[in-house]
Amino acid sequence: MNLLQIHEPGQTPLPHEQSAAVGIDLGTTYSVVAIGSAEGAEVVHNIHGHALVPSVVYYGADGIEVGYSARLRAAKGEKGVIASVKRLMGRGVEDIKPLLGNLPYDVITGKGMVRLRAGSREVTPVEVSAEILKTLKQNAAQALGKDVTQAVITVPAYFDDAARQATKDAAKLAGLEVLRLVNEPTAAALAYGLDKGIEGVYAIYDLGGGTFDISLLKLEQGVFQVLATAGDTALGGDDFDQAIAAWVLTEMGFSETSLKSEQVGALVALARDAKHTLTEKNAATITYNNKSVTLWRDAFEELIYPYVQTSIAVCEQALLDAKLSIADVEGVVMVGGSTRVPLVYAQVHEFFGKAPLTDVNPDEVVAVGAAIQAHGLTQGSNNLLLDVIPLSLGLETMGGLTEKIIYRNTPIPVSVSQEFTTYQDNQNGMQIHVVQGEREMVAHNRSLAHFELTGIPPLPAGIARVKVTFTVDADGLLTVSAEEKTTGAHQIIHVKPSYGLEPEQIENMLLESMKFAQKDITERLLAEARVEAERIIVELQSAMKSDVQVLLEGEKAWFERQIQVVRNAINGDDRDYIDAEAQELGRISQNFAERRMDRAIGSALKGANVNELEIKDA
Amino acid sequence: MGNYFQLLNLEPVFELDLAALESAYFNAQRQFHPDRFISKSSTERAAAMQRSIDVNQAYNTLKNPLSRAQYLLQFQGIKVGTEKDNIKPSQALLTEVMEWREQETPPDLAQVEQESVDSIASLYKKQDWQTMALETLRLGYIIKTRADQ
Numbered sequence: 001m002n003l004l005q006i007h008e009p010g011q012t013p014l015p016h017e018q019s020a021a022v023g024i025d026l027g028t029t030y031s032v033v034a035i036g037s038a039e040g041a042e043v044v045h046n047i048h049g050h051a052l053v054p055s056v057v058y059y060g061a062d063g064i065e066v067g068y069s070a071r072l073r074a075a076k077g078e079k080g081v082i083a084s085v086k087r088l089m090g091r092g093v094e095d096i097k098p099l100l101g102n103l104p105y106d107v108i109t110g111k112g113m114v115r116l117r118a119g120s121r122e123v124t125p126v127e128v129s130a131e132i133l134k135t136l137k138q139n140a141a142q143a144l145g146k147d148v149t150q151a152v153i154t155v156p157a158y159f160d161d162a163a164r165q166a167t168k169d170a171a172k173l174a175g176l177e178v179l180r181l182v183n184e185p186t187a188a189a190l191a192y193g194l195d196k197g198i199e200g201v202y203a204i205y206d207l208g209g210g211t212f213d214i215s216l217l218k219l220e221q222g223v224f225q226v227l228a229t230a231g232d233t234a235l236g237g238d239d240f241d242q243a244i245a246a247w248v249l250t251e252m253g254f255s256e257t258s259l260k261s262e263q264v265g266a267l268v269a270l271a272r273d274a275k276h277t278l279t280e281k282n283a284a285t286i287t288y289n290n291k292s293v294t295l296w297r298d299a300f301e302e303l304i305y306p307y308v309q310t311s312i313a314v315c316e317q318a319l320l321d322a323k324l325s326i327a328d329v330e331g332v333v334m335v336g337g338s339t340r341v342p343l344v345y346a347q348v349h350e351f352f353g354k355a356p357l358t359d360v361n362p363d364e365v366v367a368v369g370a371a372i373q374a375h376g377l378t379q380g381s382n383n384l385l386l387d388v389i390p391l392s393l394g395l396e397t398m399g400g401l402t403e404k405i406i407y408r409n410t411p412i413p414v415s416v417s418q419e420f421t422t423y424q425d426n427q428n429g430m431q432i433h434v435v436q437g438e439r440e441m442v443a444h445n446r447s448l449a450h451f452e453l454t455g456i457p458p459l460p461a462g463i464a465r466v467k468v469t470f471t472v473d474a475d476g477l478l479t480v481s482a483e484e485k486t487t488g489a490h491q492i493i494h495v496k497p498s499y500g501l502e503p504e505q506i507e508n509m510l511l512e513s514m515k516f517a518q519k520d521i522t523e524r525l526l527a528e529a530r531v532e533a534e535r536i537i538v539e540l541q542s543a544m545k546s547d548v549q550v551l552l553e554g555e556k557a558w559f560e561r562q563i564q565v566v567r568n569a570i571n572g573d574d575r576d577y578i579d580a581e582a583q584e585l586g587r588i589s590q591n592f593a594e595r596r597m598d599r600a601i602g603s604a605l606k607g608a609n610v611n612e613l614e615i616k617d618a
Numbered sequence: 619m620g621n622y623f624q625l626l627n628l629e630p631v632f633e634l635d636l637a638a639l640e641s642a643y644f645n646a647q648r649q650f651h652p653d654r655f656i657s658k659s660s661t662e663r664a665a666a667m668q669r670s671i672d673v674n675q676a677y678n679t680l681k682n683p684l685s686r687a688q689y690l691l692q693f694q695g696i697k698v699g700t701e702k703d704n705i706k707p708s709q710a711l712l713t714e715v716m717e718w719r720e721q722e723t724p725p726d727l728a729q730v731e732q733e734s735v736d737s738i739a740s741l742y743k744k745q746d747w748q749t750m751a752l753e754t755l756r757l758g759y760i761i762k763t764r765a766d767q
Contacts, residue, residue, distance in 0.1 A: 179656055223644050377656045384648055411674045413652060413667050473667065474652040535659040586661035593665035597650065 021150040021179060021378045022140045023187070023370025026129060026167065028086040028210030028236060030337065031055045032367035033136040035144060036375025040194070041368045044136075044143045052363055053139070055209075056083040057131045059118035066135040074104060075269035080119030081105065083265070084238055087210045088114045088125040089170075090162030092499045095446075104265030113166075113499050126166050130173035137174060150177045152374040154366050156211040157183035158231025158390045160436045161448050161478050162499045168475070179377045181475040184208075185215035186226060186387055187369030188335040192360055193219045194372065194383070200330035201227070203318075205348050205356065206366075207311060208336040210236040214315045216322045216329070225386040228322035228409045230314045235307060237275070237338035243303040244271035244295065248286055251293045275300070279340050301343045308347045315351060321409050332356040337363050387412055389472050396433035396442045405470055408438065415471040419485070422466075426458040430466060434478065447498040451480050457487050522575075529575045533566050533582035540589050543596060550595040559589055622676035622689065625669075632690060632742040634680060643677040683735045684761060687742075687754040694747045698754045705751045707759070715759050719766075727764045734760055 023041065025032045030052040034043045043051045050068065058070035059080045065073070074081040082105055088096060093109050106117040115122050133153075141148045153176075155167050164181055171178045185204035192198065199219050206213040213231040217224055245267045270286050274295055277284035282297045319326065332348060334356045339345065348356050360368075376383055388409045394402040395418075405416050420430060430453040437445030456464050465485040472478050540563070544556060562585045569578045623630040626642040648654070650669040655662055679685045688699045698705050718725055734757045741750035 180653065220644075225644075377653055382648075384644065384651060385653065386647060386651070411678070413671045414674055415668075415671045471671070474670075532660065536661055539659045539662055583660075586659070586664070589661055590665055593661050594668060597665055597669045 020140070020144050020146055020148050021152070021374040022137075022148050023367050023372065023374045024133065024136055024151050024153045025184070025187075025364075025367035025370060026086065026132065026136075026153055026155075026170075027055055027366075028084050028208055028238060029055055030209070030363065031132050031136055032364055033140045034364070034367040034371035035140060036371035036373070038375070038379070041191070041371035041375070043364050043367060044140050046139050047142075053132070053135060054083075055086065055132050056081060057085075057118075057128050058082075059121050059123065061119070064131055066131055071269075074265040077263055077266040080121075081265060082116055082118050082123070082128050084210055085116075085125045085128040087234065087238070088116075089129065090160065090164070090166040090499050091125075095499075104268065126170045127173065129167065129170035133171055133174035133176060137176060149175070150179050150374065150378065152179050152182050152187075152370040152377065154184045154187045154370045155181050155476075156206075156208075156231060156233055157185050157213040157215050157226075157229040157387075158211065158233050159476075160233075160391055160446055161393075161476070162446065163233070164476050166499075168477070178475070179374055181477075182370055182373055182385065183213070183215065183226070183229065183387055183390075183476075184366045185213045185229065185335060186217065186224060186385055187367075187373065188333060188365045189215070189217045189219065189224050189369070190372055190383065190385065191365045191369035192333050192357070193224060195360060196357075198331065201324065201328050203315070203329050203332045203352065204335055205311075205315070205332055205339065206335040207338040207344060208236050209338065210234070210238045212236060212311050212314065214311070214318045216318055216324060222383045223386065224383065226388045226411075227324065228318045229388060229390050230318040230321065231390065232310065232314055235310060236336075237272075237341075239307050240275050240304045240338070240341065241268050241271040243307075244274055244286075244300065247295070247299075247303055248288060248293060252288065252291050254289075275341070279342065297342075304341070304343060308344055311344075312347055312351050315348075326352055329354075333360075334358045335362050335365055387474070387476070389414065389476055391436045392438055393448075393470060393472070393478060394435050394437070394442075394445065396435060400442045402435055402437070402440060402442050402445055406472060410472075412472050412476060413474050415469055417467050417469045420466045420468060421462050422456065422459065422464045423461055425461050427461065427464070428456045428458065429454045430456065432468060432480070434470070434480070448478065449498055451482075453482050456484055459486065526573055526575045526578075529578045529582070530570050533570055533578050533585075536582050536586055536589075537563050537566060540585065540592075543592070547592075547596045547599065550599055551592065555592060559585070559592075562588060621693075622672075622680055625672055625676050626680070628680075630690070630693075632683075632687060633739050634686065636681065639677070639680055643673065646673040646676075683738065684754065684757050687738050687750070687757065690742065691747065691751055691754060696747060696751045698751050699758050705755055707755055708752065711752075711756055711759065714756075715763060718763050724767050727760055727767065731757065731760045731764065 020035065023034045023036060032043060032051055032053070034041045045051050046053065053067045054071040056067065056070040056074060058065040058073050059082070070081055071083070074083060091114050092112060093107060093114055096107065096114060108115040108117055108122060113124055115124055137148050151171065153167060153171055155164055167181060168178050185206045188204050188206065189202060201216060201218050204215045204217065211231065211233050212235040213229065215229040216227045218227055248267065248271065267288060270288055274284035274286050278295070278297050278300050283294050285292055285294050329352060331354060332352045334345070334348070339358070339362050345356060373385065375381070389406060389412050390408060392404045392408045393406040394404040397403045405418060406414055432451040432453065433442070434448045434451065435442050435445040436448050439445050453466060456466060463486065466482055467485050468480060468482045470478060470480055540559060544551060544559065566581045566585050569581045621630070626639070626646050628634070628639065628642050647670065650666050650673055652663065652667050652670055655666040679689050691698055696705060718727065734753060738750055738753050738757065741753060
């Protein structure tokens with residue numbers, strides 16, 4: 001397989017379809033888009049021949065710029081430039097306190113998701129990421145000669161629910177349907193495994209600009225099974241740059257607090273250049289404010305040693321979680337630009353006791369893996385990615401303690417139910433606080449959301465039994481549903497994300513964005529609703545023909561009545577009504593769909609539902 | 619009746635070949651994993667996801683001897699290792715556990731654990747459910763003590 005074929009824009013060998021699916025590595029410092037095909041994947045180069053697009057956005061009076069030009073403005077100390085925004089995804093102001101003062105832009109204090117000052121505007125990290133995604137989407141569309149509407153987007157394996165949701169929201173704003181959020185090390189393993197034909201247990205050491213992941217995977221006959229993952233979402237090459245910048249200030253006798261945010265941007269750019277120089281050379285000279293200092297590699301390595309050691313400690317944790325020893329690991333794959341730093345290579349080499357693999361470009365391998373997966377998901381493939389949830393999910397209980405309900409490194413998708421009861425007579429509501437993390441105290445974990453249950457029937461205290469189900473899907477995203485068991489009533493859940501955006505906010509952002517007029521958006525959403533409703537009808541009708549054996553008495557007439565209702569809805573133009581009736585059709589036919597799945601398992605099941613375990617009562 | 623063994627197309631036995639279990643798990647996920655249903659309707663996707671969740675749960679339950687034994691005992695109406703246990707530890711077992719914990723040089727429980735698993739296997743074959751339940755309870759204590767060592 002030719003993994004990194006490079007084609008001139010518009011001259012790709014892919015068949016011409018109406019729109020295409022791509023793979024996107026939305027990185028802290030650089031982002032990359034790649035296009036998958038039956039032969040592998042190719043990275044998209046923009047008109048200047050660059051594969052890497054700096055994840056930097058400039059908000060100017062006369063427009064928005066993304067990439068090298070924006071980064072150049074930052075280096076010149078211009079205002080309105082936002083960089084490394086990935087570190088802020090799904091975060092609140094209090095989460096990023098350690099970063100404040102080091103960011104080359106101002107953060108606006110407030111509750112909920114962080115807001116940033118970009119020139120005269122206020123933007124969220126989601127909107128900034130959406131601008132980067134739009135640029136990648138355009139670059140890919142230009143290379144392909146057709147519209148790009150779907151993407152596999154990679155995220156650090158260690159991203160929590162809020163950061164994953166924020167990434168998905170950014171894609172929505174950019175007009176991209178996310179086929180799947182794939183963990184970066186898993187995407188790298190897919191690309192590496194297919195290209196190099198490796199099998200066995202591999203460690204993927206992924207040190208990017210702002211995040212670190214270590215994943216242990218078992219690669220076997222097209223199955224990429226994550227055994228354990230661990231990481232640090234605030235560790236990366238950016239920290240090396242900051243360490244150099246701080247060292248320069250000390251050497252030159254400046255105080256860090258005396259710098260304006262745009263001066264920080266310029267100094268950090270110099271620090272990054274010095275870091276790159278030190279990959280090949282033994283010394284780098286940094287000139288700032290007409291003064292020069294020389295940084296030797298020894299001194300540089302001393303500066304970054306603690307960060308590298310932190311990453312090694314995380315590797316130990318992952319091995320422990322996977323119940324593996326170093327001897328079980330066949331090899332180590334290096335991913336992310338920061339693995340080019342010689343000290344990183346040396347430390348990883350020493351810890352695992354084998355030379356790390358670096359033969360696929362560490363900057364591009366994640367996007368390549370994402371593109372292979374995007375192609376596989378849309379065109380079919382024999383590969384299977386089995387991933388895990390990186391951080392435990394828990395609930396707040398008495399005294400601010402966390403009760404874990406889904407443990408870290410559990411394979412996804414996963415679903416766990418728990419029963420709650422009322423503590424007051426006629427209590428009709430309930431609050432559930434969901435957190436993510438490994439610590440005992442709720443305050444030390446990340447707050448994900450408050451779920452408010454309403455509509456519990458009036459009953460004496462302790463009688464109502466509310467079964468709450470927590471489901472983590474294949475994107476690693478949590479959904480919660482609840483049912484009152486004595487009456488069977490489905491409860492209404494209102495979700496208040498701690499650091500996320502409400503669906504209405506996203507829709508408003510879409511409406512506000514210059515690119516779409518309100519009418520376009522409304523039409524697009526209506527068309528999408530019709531397509532989905534139509535799809536449910538077509539699939540159900542064909543299933544009723546092919547799987548007539550598992551159709552229960554009366555079901556056919558029931559389904560057909562509802563199909564007619566949906567058809568009538570489609571003929572109208574009330575999107576909410578179409579959605580509601582299509583969902584109702586989905587809901588009433590779900591059990592039939594599950595029976596058909598069971599039939600597919602084997603004749604042994606004879607249409608029974610596997611959930612209905614025949615366990616005798618004692 | 620459907621159960622985890624049927625879901626994975628395996629014979630319901632205690633002595634499970636782990637390689638066969640894993641390959642059955644991969645086969646089932648190839649069939650039901652949400653990645654296989656990307657272009658289907660929300661109904662189909664939801665049904666497949668539920669099966670994919672069941673398959674993960676089945677694999678997690680069957681791959682460990684303790685949870686596998688507990689699961690097999692449920693078919694006999696015996697609950698071990700849950701809050702609703704209907705099997706209680708004997709005085710002899712409690713004394714044994716206390717001795718493990720109090721010895722100055724901790725005993726090698728790895729071997730004790732293996733013997734317990736072997737014993738459960740033979741009790742399962744004999745269909746001696748009550749004794750198997752007691753041994754499963756004992757296995758739980760062994761694993762807990764080992765973890766604390």
